[in-house]
Amino acid sequence: MLLATLFGCARATQLGAPQPDAPPVAERCAGALAANLSNEAGSLVARCGAIEVHATPLADGVIELRYAATGVAAPASWAVIAAPADPTATIGGTGVCTAALAVTIDAQCEVHATLADGTPIVDDAQPFDGAGTLVRTARTDRVYGLGERTGGLDRRGRTWTFWNTDAYDPAFGGWHPGQDPMYQAIPLELHAGAGGAFGLFTDEPRRMTIDLGGALDTTTATTTSLAQYVIAGPTLADVVRRYTALTGAPAMPPRWAFGFHQSRWGYADAATLLAIADRFRSEGIPADALWLDIQAQNGFRSFTFDETHFPATLIGQLAAKGFHVVTIEDPGIKVEAGYGVYDSGSAGGHFLSYQGTAWPGTAVWPDVSRAATRAWWGQQVGTVADRGVAGIWLDVNEPTTFPEGGGGTTLPDDVAVDGDGAPTTMAALHNAYGLLEARATFDALAARGTRPFVLSRAGYAGIQRYAAVWTGDVPSTWDGLDQTLPMLLGLGMSGVPFVGSDIGGYSGNATPELYARWLALGSISPFARAHVTNGVPGQEPWMFGDDVTAAARARLGDRYHLMPYLYSLGAEAVRTGAPILRPLVWEFPDDPMVADLGDEAMLGPFVLAAPITKQGATSRHVYLPAGRWFELHSGRIFDGPTTTEASISTAALPLYVRAGAILPTTDSVEIYPGAEASSFTLYEDDGAQLAGGARTTIAVEPTADGATVTFDHDSAVAARTLTVRVHRVDGTVTGIDGAQSFHYDPDDRSLAATAADAAHLVLGFHYDPEIADPDPPVPVTFEIHVPADTSQATPIAIVTSTDMWTAQTPLAWVSAGVARGTVTLPRGEWFEYKVTRGSWLTVEKLASCAEVANRSRFAAAGSQVDTVATWRDRCGN
Numbered sequence: 092m093l094l095a096t097l098f099g100c101a102r103a104t105q106l107g108a109p110q111p112d113a114p115p116v117a118e119r120c121a122g123a124l125a126a127n128l129s130n131e132a133g134s135l136v137a138r139c140g141a142i143e144v145h146a147t148p149l150a151d152g153v154i155e156l157r158y159a160a161t162g163v164a165a166p167a168s169w170a171v172i173a174a175p176a177d178p179t180a181t182i183g184g185t186g187v188c189t190a191a192l193a194v195t196i197d198a199q200c201e202v203h204a205t206l207a208d209g210t211p212i213v214d215d216a217q218p219f220d221g222a223g224t225l226v227r228t229a230r231t232d233r234v235y236g237l238g239e240r241t242g243g244l245d246r247r248g249r250t251w252t253f254w255n256t257d258a259y260d261p262a263f264g265g266w267h268p269g270q271d272p273m274y275q276a277i278p279l280e281l282h283a284g285a286g287g288a289f290g291l292f293t294d295e296p297r298r299m300t301i302d303l304g305g306a307l308d309t310t311t312a313t314t315t316s317l318a319q320y321v322i323a324g325p326t327l328a329d330v331v332r333r334y335t336a337l338t339g340a341p342a343m344p345p346r347w348a349f350g351f352h353q354s355r356w357g358y359a360d361a362a363t364l365l366a367i368a369d370r371f372r373s374e375g376i377p378a379d380a381l382w383l384d385i386q387a388q389n390g391f392r393s394f395t396f397d398e399t400h401f402p403a404t405l406i407g408q409l410a411a412k413g414f415h416v417v418t419i420e421d422p423g424i425k426v427e428a429g430y431g432v433y434d435s436g437s438a439g440g441h442f443l444s445y446q447g448t449a450w451p452g453t454a455v456w457p458d459v460s461r462a463a464t465r466a467w468w469g470q471q472v473g474t475v476a477d478r479g480v481a482g483i484w485l486d487v488n489e490p491t492t493f494p495e496g497g498g499g500t501t502l503p504d505d506v507a508v509d510g511d512g513a514p515t516t517m518a519a520l521h522n523a524y525g526l527l528e529a530r531a532t533f534d535a536l537a538a539r540g541t542r543p544f545v546l547s548r549a550g551y552a553g554i555q556r557y558a559a560v561w562t563g564d565v566p567s568t569w570d571g572l573d574q575t576l577p578m579l580l581g582l583g584m585s586g587v588p589f590v591g592s593d594i595g596g597y598s599g600n601a602t603p604e605l606y607a608r609w610l611a612l613g614s615i616s617p618f619a620r621a622h623v624t625n626g627v628p629g630q631e632p633w634m635f636g637d638d639v640t641a642a643a644r645a646r647l648g649d650r651y652h653l654m655p656y657l658y659s660l661g662a663e664a665v666r667t668g669a670p671i672l673r674p675l676v677w678e679f680p681d682d683p684m685v686a687d688l689g690d691e692a693m694l695g696p697f698v699l700a701a702p703i704t705k706q707g708a709t710s711r712h713v714y715l716p717a718g719r720w721f722e723l724h725s726g727r728i729f730d731g732p733t734t735t736e737a738s739i740s741t742a743a744l745p746l747y748v749r750a751g752a753i754l755p756t757t758d759s760v761e762i763y764p765g766a767e768a769s770s771f772t773l774y775e776d777d778g779a780q781l782a783g784g785a786r787t788t789i790a791v792e793p794t795a796d797g798a799t800v801t802f803d804h805d806s807a808v809a810a811r812t813l814t815v816r817v818h819r820v821d822g823t824v825t826g827i828d829g830a831q832s833f834h835y836d837p838d839d840r841s842l843a844a845t846a847a848d849a850a851h852l853v854l855g856f857h858y859d860p861e862i863a864d865p866d867p868p869v870p871v872t873f874e875i876h877v878p879a880d881t882s883q884a885t886p887i888a889i890v891t892s893t894d895m896w897t898a899q900t901p902l903a904w905v906s907a908g909v910a911r912g913t914v915t916l917p918r919g920e921w922f923e924y925k926v927t928r929g930s931w932l933t934v935e936k937l938a939s940c941a942e943v944a945n946r947s948r949f950a951a952a953g954s955q956v957d958t959v960a961t962w963r964d965r966c967g968n
């Protein structure tokens with residue numbers, strides 16, 4: 092309603108809806124070209140005195156616009172890797188028309204672009220100024236994307252700067268609220284409104300601003316040639332798919348990189364890391380990688396190690412414990428004769444002619460815009476990979492220089508760079524520096540035959556081809572956590588699917604509550620790494636007490652259980668550019684409630700997550716769009732659109748599964764039949780191979796008496812037994828066709844079948860699909876171990892917060908010191924509970940004689956096993 096009003100009171104020349112009085116699109120491209128236009132090798136070229144505009148139709152719904160001062164040639168792009176022409180385009184009349192788009196250029200060389208149905212999308216308000224400024228009539232739509240940004244999802248309402256920056260504010264120990272610019276520059280605007288979505292990608296790595304705050308949308312860079320790609324929709328997914336076709340498919344990380352990573356700046360030595368590795372295993376917290384920051388280098392020299400504290404044997408020792416190692420490499424190379432990297436770099440002419448200050452002191456920076464220098468950088472990466480290091484972490488590659496040394500915060504604009512044989516300056520290269528460093532790193536690792544893992548702080552459009560991205564130095568504050576999810580979503584919508592944040596925040600001293608909440612967000616982040624700065628306590632999960640340790644085990648346990656789903660979403664991202672973690676507007680574009688909803692997210696198409704980012708929260712609102720939703724752990728049903736108030740505990744992460752969901756896990760395929768048929772592509776490979784992999788289409792079809800689940804493999808099928816579980820089977824089960832065996836769990840209300848995998852496997856689940864009560868109570872079995880000498884004269888009892896602690900539910904004695912029984916609880920709710928011997932006088936106490944106050948559980952089918960330390964009456968109070 093509100094939205095309709097906003098759209099309704101917009102100006103008369105409203106963009107974003109078909110214009111009734113506009114001529115049919117095809118007519119604009121018919122007949123002889125207007126006087127200022129010519130067709131030059133498939134491009135429409137407009138000339139207006141001092142300026143010219145080129146409109147080049149590209150395959151599959153993209154038109155490149157290039158605005159230039161007359162005669163200025165187009166510089167090569169660092170971002171665009173594939174821009175095939177559209178052979179079906181028509182050039183004539185006043186424009187160029189393709190199946191999806193039409194660009195008209197008027198007598199003043201102003202561009203007016205529409206969708207094929209005439210919906211205006213680009214409307215130059217004045218001609219290009221020949222110096223880098225585009226001025227357009229502002230649209231009334233929303234703008235998503237623009238890469239890594241603070242704030243909400245919708246970028247309208249302010250000016251955004253593209254200038255890769257070490258966004259560290261000492262007052263915050265990281266970037267500050269509303270900080271702009273950040274580390275990445277990804278000039279992709281995703282416009283979404285009444286006419287659907289379209290994209291504008293301005294391919295300019297110089298300093299640039301995009302002002303979306305007024306009646307005109309103004310894009311400004313200091314350049315005489317500005318390229319912009321108009322990208323057709325109609326969905327956000329279509330735009331991002333086309334954008335990643337232009338700028339490159341995301342690189343698939345190796346499987347271990349989808350696991351949990353533990354890092355800090357300042358791990359002292361090998362013994363510390365080995366102890367941390369052991370602790371992960373003894374705590375039962377899954378993890379796959381440990382990280383070495385700059386303290387592990389020899390005097391901040393990239394590609395070296397402090398061999399005393401981090402000997403080469405460390406990598407193998409950690410590998411034996413199942414950990415991969417990632418090391419940091421900074422681009423600022425210490426100026427020091429005798430340091431091999433400096434010597435070979437100097438000898439090869441690989442350094443820019445500028446000396447600045449960085450961690451190692453006086454430093455020089457490689458010219459990553461030079462092919463031979465990228466190869467040289469790759470050789471340095473090779474020496475680290477030879478040591479057994481599995482991944483490379485590229486930091487401070489904005490590139491950052493320390494002003495303490497007398498210079499600025501980055502390399503000066505006038506430093507000459509090679510430009511791959513087209514000499515230019517840092518002014519033109521700045522935002523692409525990290526991209527090219529990542530390219531050199533990735534290429535060197537890929538040449539070794541296994542899938543690279545690179546993490547980069549800085550980047551430009553195309554960074555997804557080479558690296559995962561983290562959100563840099565986020566302060567360990569509630570504001571920092573709160574801004575993280577929308578930031579990850581914005582990056583994901585900008586073609587960068589492998590994204591994460593420093594779990595716990597970078598500045599350190601996170602409270603247990605903040606860390607637990609951040610870890611929950613991390614557990615659904617495509618890249619999940621705990622990291623923290625130097626000189627503060629580490630942010631390993633067990634540093635925050637038993638409750639947080641247990642929460643980490645639970646949340647990361649869920650992540651690892653869902654790994655086949657997560658990994659398949661990675662493969663989908665490679666194929667289509669679709670973010671792994673995506674905003675709700677991606678899946679529900681017509682729901683105005685989610686247009687700027689940045690505090691919930693979809694993990695792929697099927698799982699809605701509502702992380703908690705508010706201090707002290709004991710519950711949170713969760714908006715569920717239209718359709719049926721199943722709470723992940725309990726199967727409780729919600730029918731959307733609805734807002735529910737989710738109860739939460741330290742361990743909570745509200746997760747809801749959409750009807751139609753197909754969730755492959757490590758030991759099952761979980762099916763949630765909806766009213767419509769649905770499908771999912773399971774991707775499997777050895778975790779590190781460069782190409783290939785097996786795809787299985789899993790399809791679910793609802794039937795009058797249940798659902799049919801079908802598996803179709805695109806390659807040879809290895810012998811294995813599949814467990815396929817259908818959720819919310821409340822009615823009578825009559826059987827399963829095609830299964831070896833089946834099992835109905837009345838508490839969970841799920842029906843699981845086992846079957847031998849086959850090239851074409853069909854399982855017919857037959858049951859009464861009627862749901863009488865979406866929210867039936869759930870019985871939970873408690874098994875309580877008590878001191879062996881506890882008298883059996885009174886029963887052990889469970890008392891819970893669900894009824895304000897009133898009912899004492901007695902358990903039965905199983906043996907001396909063990910009692911067991913069932914408590915019926917509200918499905919899908921967190922609750923607290925205590926153990927007594929039938930009365931409050933006997934409530935459980937800790938060994939310290941304080942009353943136990945930390946027992947909580949989520950009401951889902953299963954059993955709860957606990958051990959009581961002592962009884963209140965034994966503490967004498």
Ligand code: MIG
Nearest residue numbers: 356384385486487563564624
């Ligand atoms: O000037 O390598 O964002 O993750 O721990 C600080 C030390 C340099 C900044 C990175 C951070 C890393 C730190 N680095």
